Amino acid sequence: MSIAICPGSFDPITLGHLNIVRRTSRIFDQVIVLIAVNAGKTKPMFTIEERVDMVRRACERYPNVIVDSSDILLAEYAKRYENPVLVKGLRAASDFEYEFQMDLVNKHINPKLETMYLTASGKYTFLSSSVVREMAAYGADLTGLVPIELKAEIEEKAKTWRK
């Protein structure tokens, strides 16, 4: 069985993330969307539990997608599965620099671990969780940026969230 892991912070999940998950689910038998507890990131908008719940709801329509969270190194987490492949989205050349470095680090820890990249869909190349947080904080309408069923709660959370 082919297994893909789509890792990220998903704070919150955007339509750009969902586009990558959907395309990955067509290529692999099983997809694990992994919400990573990122020690470096401060002041998240949503807790890990909230993010897991939101990603689960957004991915319900894809039967071969499951959601998990982890606070250990990604390359260590991947050892739980037989030959998993990390699948990540590439938005711009700037993403490439960072991803190339991450791949080298992951291979240092887990030499068998491969990463594949899907280029971002044109309409989502500008979209990131930080763009969504920023727009939500200013009370902007998030239609077309986040899954429709999560829009209201993200807009609501933004009212009390301060960066």
Ligand code: ADP
């Ligand atoms: P963000 O950069 O939005 O904070 P994450 O750290 O959660 O996102 O990223 C998780 C993965 O999703 C990464 O591989 C990232 O490149 C990818 N990704 C994020 N936004 C997009 C997008 N708009 N299009 C394609 N891939 C994306």
